Amino acid sequence: xxxxxxxxxxxxxxxxxxxxxxxxxxxxxxxxxxxxxxxxxxxxxxxxxxxxxxxxxxxxxxxxxxxxxxxxxxxxxxxxxxxxxxxxxxxxxxxxxxxxxxxxxxxxxxxxxxxxxxxxxxxxxxxxxxxxxxxxxxxxxxxxxxxxxxxxxxxx
Amino acid sequence: xxxxxxxxxxxxxxxxxxxxxxxxxxxxxxxxxxxxxxxxxxxxxxxxxxxxxxxxxxxxxxxxxxxxxxxxxxxxxxxxxxxxxxxxxxxxxxxxxxxxxxxxxxxxxxxxxxxxxxxxxxxxxxxxxxxxxxxxxxxxxxxxxxxxxxxxxxxxxxxxxxxxxxxxxxxxxxxxxxxxxxxxxxxxxxxxxxxxxxxxxxxxxxxxxxxxxxxxxxxxxxxxxxxxxxxxxxxxxxxxxxxxxxxxxxxxxxxxxxxxxxxxxxxxxxxxxxxxxxxxxxxxxxx
Numbered sequence: 001x002x003x004x005x006x007x008x009x010x011x012x013x014x015x016x017x018x019x020x021x022x023x024x025x026x027x028x029x030x031x032x033x034x035x036x037x038x039x040x041x042x043x044x045x046x047x048x049x050x051x052x053x054x055x056x057x058x059x060x061x062x063x064x065x066x067x068x069x070x071x072x073x074x075x076x077x078x079x080x081x082x083x084x085x086x087x088x089x090x091x092x093x094x095x096x097x098x099x100x101x102x103x104x105x106x107x108x109x110x111x112x113x114x115x116x117x118x119x120x121x122x123x124x125x126x127x128x129x130x131x132x133x134x135x136x137x138x139x140x141x142x143x144x145x146x147x148x149x150x151x152x153x154x155x156x
Numbered sequence: 157x158x159x160x161x162x163x164x165x166x167x168x169x170x171x172x173x174x175x176x177x178x179x180x181x182x183x184x185x186x187x188x189x190x191x192x193x194x195x196x197x198x199x200x201x202x203x204x205x206x207x208x209x210x211x212x213x214x215x216x217x218x219x220x221x222x223x224x225x226x227x228x229x230x231x232x233x234x235x236x237x238x239x240x241x242x243x244x245x246x247x248x249x250x251x252x253x254x255x256x257x258x259x260x261x262x263x264x265x266x267x268x269x270x271x272x273x274x275x276x277x278x279x280x281x282x283x284x285x286x287x288x289x290x291x292x293x294x295x296x297x298x299x300x301x302x303x304x305x306x307x308x309x310x311x312x313x314x315x316x317x318x319x320x321x322x323x324x325x326x327x328x329x330x331x332x333x334x335x336x337x338x339x340x341x342x343x344x345x346x347x348x349x350x351x352x353x354x355x356x357x358x359x360x361x362x363x364x365x366x367x368x369x370x371x372x373x374x375x376x377x378x379x380x381x382x383x384x385x386x387x388x389x390x391x392x393x394x395x396x397x398x399x400x401x402x403x404x405x406x407x408x409x410x411x412x413x414x415x416x417x418x419x420x421x422x423x424x425x426x427x428x429x430x431x432x433x434x435x436x437x438x439x440x441x442x443x
Contacts, residue, residue: 045194057236060266065187133260
């Protein structure tokens with residue numbers, strides 16, 4: 001199939017790329033742009049490992065065509081730190097041991113960011129409901145929840 | 157897992173989309189949210205030669221409220237938009253609650269109500285509330301249009317009356333009568349997406365004078381080949397004073413109207429329980 005020229009804006013930077021229409025945003029982020037933070041696990045929209053933010057909202061990059069993401073602000077885990085300074089959620093995940101194998105982490109953190117951006121003081125239940133689409137195969141949910149709660153109460 | 161190759165179109169008007177669909181018919185698939193389409197394509201259950209992305213068409217992501225006509229929902233309106241929409245929350249709160257149950261946070265940001273209905277899963281959460289709201293769908297194709305009730309739209313598991321050249325351009329929910337309220341109750345599997353095992357929606361209208369049941373509508377999902385209305389159960393309550401004994405009788409009848417394929421005993425029992433709860437909650441909301 002014919003390649004199409006597209007422009008993707010990822011973490012504030014524009015990239016011009018030639019992609020086939022069936023290629024997912026996840027494939028293009030990982031294979032063409034070398035941004036391997038977003039992961040493929042189930043590939044069918046159940047696990048959330050491929051979560052990235054489009055215009056601030058969490059979506060599944062494994063079920064989104066790269067070609068559809070043109071003209072939108074795409075944020076991946078690589079875009080959260082400011083230089084060497086990690087995002088508060090990243091710091092909290094480290095501090096609380098909310099990372100085990102790390103495969104779900106980028107999706108968890110990006111979704112958590114969108115939850116806190118929408119509601120800076122969510123309840124425990126609201127966080128859990130928000131994270132229902134992110135599976136942690138190591139089952140480290142409590143530490144993940146603690147890390148997010150810590151950020152929501154402004155703990156440094 | 158990769159999506160098989162296809163030729164891609166991104167029309168900028170409905171007419172253009174209709175003419176592509178008319179040209180390619182069942183070789184083409186429309187793309188809205190992609191949460192069902194791309195999963196089916198990855199699993200090779202669907203292999204369209206052409207994918208027509210509707211997202212380049214302006215104005216399809218709108219919800220409109222009209223005091224006379226009611227609520228109109230466009231084909232690109234996502235579940236998340238419905239969940240947060242002030243008019244939906246005020247007038248059809250149980251529809252917003254049902255949409256909040258669909259998929260996951262990510263899926264609700266991507267998936268559309270119309271896509272969910274076109275997928276025609278027997279366990280669709282949106283279907284039961286929409287059935288009891290007597291929702292209609294406007295279908296168009298290059299040379300015409302028709303309006304069908306949601307009930308007629310579903311013909312079997314994952315099957316609708318939609319012709320290959322047709323698309324759904326509008327979900328229309330008529331204005332709610334006074335002294336009415338709805339409720340959606342469900343139980344779901346403990347799986348990654350928590351598929352609904354039984355979903356029960358009730359929409360109740362009471363007579364303002366004597367509080368008898370002017371009309372009740374009972375909808376169930378995940379208990380039959382398509383989402384269904386439990387009409388015999390409705391007849392038990394219509395025109396009567398809503399009392400505990402009668403509610404139990406109607407709930408029992410609703411459970412007998414189901415045709416669950418798997419876990420039939422459990423699904424019937426839960427249908428009875430959830431219909432009863434939904435009637436009670438709808439009554440509470442009116443009073």
